[in-house]
Amino acid sequence: MAIKINREMAGDLNNPSSELLNHCINQHQSDFWRLEKLSDYYDGKQDILKRTKDNSAAPNNKVVVNHAKYVTDMNVGFMVGNPVAYTSSDDIQAILDAYTKVDIVSHDTELEKDLSVFGIGYELIYMNKDPLTGKVFADIKCIDPRGIFLVTDDTIDANPLFAVHYQPVYNLQGAVEYYLVKYYNDNRVLTYKAASIGFGDYQLLKAVPHYFKAVPVIEYRNNEERQGDFEQAISLIDAYNLLQSDRINDKEAFVDAILFIRGFTLEAGDGAILASEKLLQASAPPNEVDASYLTKQMDENSVAVLRDALLEDIHKVTYVPNMNDKNFSGNVSGEAMKYKLFGLLQLMSVKSRYMIKGLRQRLVLFANYLEISNNSIDIDAIKIKLKPNLPINTTDIVNQIVQAHQAGILPLKVLLSWLPDIDNVDEVIEQLQEEKEEAIEMNQKAMGVQAEDSHSNLNDDEEENQDNNKQSDSQTKQKGDQENG
Structure with a gap:
């Protein structure tokens, strides 16, 4: 999470003191074990695996039903299963090309996973070089929240001051040799070497400028509390694992x-x-x-009731529905599906607000970099849209659009916005107008050719009649001459 500090107390941000770095790293380390536990739960390393019994002969099965991974994977697919859409009335192709270069769709998936697991996510924008062409470009990577943090001032605006990314360097025996600490402010990157973190001194290795005109580290929040999507349900997950493990223990004891x-x-x-x-x-x-x-005596009925109650509470607390439930049958309509996913849609509406705020900061940093090559982009004009990844019955939507358009109750621009794959309605309307004009032009050309053919036939008939009349007059004259002779 972002660390707040008084701007005057921070001192010279271009040459940070060891005291400042140690203070901030210690603040960040205080939340390390919470993040570590959340990561372990997603990976399946849950508390049930640590259970021991005094009697070593007693059955001690340890069953992990990884609801934490289920909740996160469902949220990630729901949030960014459809790529984030960027639209603007201005030309933003330069920034879209920069995003394509760094495979921004895969990056957003990784970022949303960090948000869902840790409740917080960090991305670093930096200068990279293409190994094939040698060209320098703006690259972007997600950084594990356990090794990076952002520092802001203590005002209500929380203006970013700097960011620190630290990581251990291991020797061939697997021991920590030293720590590499990178410090980012709004104009350059400082690289330090330290024997330890949180205390001691930092040896400056190099200092290089960057061209993003702001701290190139963006902090994303999953919600106001910076909590992971399954964090509130950890006790329920533990209870479910314990119940399932004890069921198997009882079965094993019964057999033995x-x-x-x-x-x-x-x-x-x-x-x-x-x-x-x-x-x-x-x-x-x-x-x-x-x-x-x-x-x-084993009462399986009461155990099943308790299991179902725990399972229902897990899905209720996390807002993620149980997709194996009979209510999610294959013949459920799109609208009925939305109703069943109402809780997840509400969760997405909250998550997307915080994510869009970070995405707009990313746009600013990329736009600042592109200005170097005289590509000026109006960030304020760009609209960011996150579309939930839901099964959609497009046929029904198209039929509704056609009926509403024929009835004339809504403008076409509003009706076309109902289509899920339409990002820029104005562009679609323009394409429709162009197609209509082309169709009219082709019809006019076709009618023109037909008219010329008709006119040509009339001329041929007229010439033929004239020839026939001349031939008839000639025959009449010859007959008259014979009679006079």
Whole structure:
């Protein structure tokens, strides 16, 4: 999370003191174990795996049902399964090309995963060189929140002052040799070497300028509290894992039940053998010989009710529905599906507001870099849209658009905005107008050719009639001459 500090206390930001760096790193380290636990839960390293029992012979199964990964993966697919759309009435092709160069779609997926797991995400924008062409370009990478932080001033605007990225460097034996610390402010990058972090001094290795005109590290928040999507449900996840593990323990104990025997006496040494074979012996009169298994009653119905209740609470707290539920059958309409995903849609509306705020900061940094090559882009005119990745019945939407357009109750611009894959309605309307004009022009050309053909036929008929008339007049004259002669 961002660390706040008084601007005057920070001192010279171009030459930060060791005291400043140590103070900020210690602040960041205080939240390390929380982030570590969230990462472990996503990876399946959950508390049930640490359970021990006093009796080593008792069954101790450790079942992990990874709801944490399910919640995160569903949120990531729902949020950025459809790429983020950028539209503007101005020309923004330069910035879109820069995004394509760095594969921004894959980057956004990784960023949203960090947000869902940790509740916070960081991305670093830096200068990179293409190994094939040798050209320098603006690149972008996600940085693990456990090794980077942003520092802002303590005003209500929380203006970024600098960012620090630190990472251990290991030797061939796997031990930490030293730490590499990179410091980013609004004009340059300082690289330090340190024997430890949080105390001691920092040896400056190099200082290089950058051209982003701002701190090139952006902090994204998942929500106001900076909590992960499954963080509130960790206790429920633990309870579910414990219940499932104990169910298997009970089954194993039932199969491996102790056989209780009474009515006869064992020989010396048989007790140890029978104990290893799960047998017990008790003395009784000869006429009361008996053998039975010692088991406890298992009420599967009550266990199933408890399991379903825990499962329902997990999905309720995380707003992520259970897609294996019978309510999500294949014949459910798109509108019915939206109703069932209402909670997830509300969650997305909150998450997207915070994400768009960071995406706009990213646009500013890329625009600042592109200004070097005289590519001026109006960031304020760019619209950012996140579209939920939902199954959509396009046929129904098109039919509704056609009916509403024929009825004349809504403008075409509004109707076309209903289509999920339309980012720029004005551009679509312009294309439709161009197609209409081309169709009219082709019809006019076709009618013109037809008219010329018709006119040509009329001329041919007229010439033929004239020839026939001349021939008839000639024959009449010859007949008259013969009669006079």
